[in-house]
Amino acid sequence: MERGQRSRTTDAEAVDILDAAIPTTPPSEIYSVTHKALALRTRSLPALTTPAESSGTPVVGCWSSTQRRLPPRLRQRLAVHDHDIEAIIRTHAKARMVAARLEDTAEAFDEIGEIDLAIKWAKQATDFDRGHQSLKAAGYWCGLLEKHRPSEALQARVSVFRKWPSSTLTARLHKAAGTSWPDFRDEVVATLAASPTDAVLFAVLTLKEPEFAWSLAPIFPASRHSPRAIGLHSSPSPRDHATFHATKCLESRCIQMFPDAFTIGRSAR
Incomplete structure (x- = not known):
C-alpha cells in the first residue's frame, strides 16, 4: 500500500474514533480522545497540549495554531462538535x-x-x-x-x-405540486419539448399517460429521423442519430409497458 493510501486510511480511522466518542464523552475529555485518534494517523505531528492540560480548566472550541495542524477532517469534526459556526465555515x-x-x-x-x-x-x-x-x-x-x-x-x-429541466426533476416537481400540478403542466410540457427524450419519459413513467406520450411522437419527425432519411442526409448530425435511437428505445419501452394503449394509438395514427 502506498504511503498516501495509508495516510487516508488512518485519517478515516481517526475521524471514526472521534465521531464514536462525541455522543458519550464529556466535552472536557474530547481533546484527549483527539490525541488518541492522532496517534493512529502519524507521529510527525507535534505533540498537542490540550486546553485542560495547559490551563487546568477544561475548554472546548479553542482553535489554537497547534490545533490548526490537525488533519482537515478532524478539524471539521471538532468544529461541528463545538457548534462553532465560524470554525464550521472556515473548515468546510x-x-x-x-x-x-x-x-x-x-x-x-x-x-x-x-x-x-x-x-x-x-x-x-x-x-x-x-x-x-x-x-x-x-x-x-x-x-x-x-x-x-x-x-x-x-x-x-x-x-x-x-434551471435543470429533465424528466427526473420534473417527476420531483410533479410530486411536490400534488393537486396544483395542472398549474405547472403547460410550462413543463413546453420546456421539455426541447428534450423529447425527457418529455416522453416523463409522460410514460411519471404521468402514466401512454396516449399522451405517443402524442409527443411528432417531436421526432419520422420523415427526418428514420434510418432511410438519415442515410439521405449529406451530413446527418449526431443529434439526428441520437434522436432516432432515442425514439426507438422509448417506443419499445412504452409498448412493453402499455401494449394495448399503444396498439390503439398506432392504428389511430
Missing part, C-alpha cells in the same frame, strides 16, 4: 470556490440543528453554477425545505426544474 467552505464544499457546510449546520444556516448554505451551493455539484446540492436544498419549511418547497422545486 474554505475559499467558497467549490459547490460541493458549500453543501458540506450546509450538512454540518444541519447536523448541529442550525437549520436556517443549513438552508442558506445549501441554497448558495445550488446557485453556485449549473454544474453537477450544484445539481446535487439542489436536491439537498429541496429536501431541507420539504422537511423544515414545507411552504417553500414547491417554489424551490420549480426553480430547480427551470
Whole structure:
C-alpha cells in the first residue's frame, strides 16, 4: 500500500474514533480522545497540549495554531462538535470556490440543528453554477425545505426544474405540486419539448399517460429521423442519430409497458 493510501486510511480511522466518542464523552475529555485518534494517523505531528492540560480548566472550541495542524477532517469534526459556526465555515467552505464544499457546510449546520444556516448554505451551493455539484446540492436544498419549511418547497422545486429541466426533476416537481400540478403542466410540457427524450419519459413513467406520450411522437419527425432519411442526409448530425435511437428505445419501452394503449394509438395514427 502506498504511503498516501495509508495516510487516508488512518485519517478515516481517526475521524471514526472521534465521531464514536462525541455522543458519550464529556466535552472536557474530547481533546484527549483527539490525541488518541492522532496517534493512529502519524507521529510527525507535534505533540498537542490540550486546553485542560495547559490551563487546568477544561475548554472546548479553542482553535489554537497547534490545533490548526490537525488533519482537515478532524478539524471539521471538532468544529461541528463545538457548534462553532465560524470554525464550521472556515473548515468546510474554505475559499467558497467549490459547490460541493458549500453543501458540506450546509450538512454540518444541519447536523448541529442550525437549520436556517443549513438552508442558506445549501441554497448558495445550488446557485453556485449549473454544474453537477450544484445539481446535487439542489436536491439537498429541496429536501431541507420539504422537511423544515414545507411552504417553500414547491417554489424551490420549480426553480430547480427551470434551471435543470429533465424528466427526473420534473417527476420531483410533479410530486411536490400534488393537486396544483395542472398549474405547472403547460410550462413543463413546453420546456421539455426541447428534450423529447425527457418529455416522453416523463409522460410514460411519471404521468402514466401512454396516449399522451405517443402524442409527443411528432417531436421526432419520422420523415427526418428514420434510418432511410438519415442515410439521405449529406451530413446527418449526431443529434439526428441520437434522436432516432432515442425514439426507438422509448417506443419499445412504452409498448412493453402499455401494449394495448399503444396498439390503439398506432392504428389511430
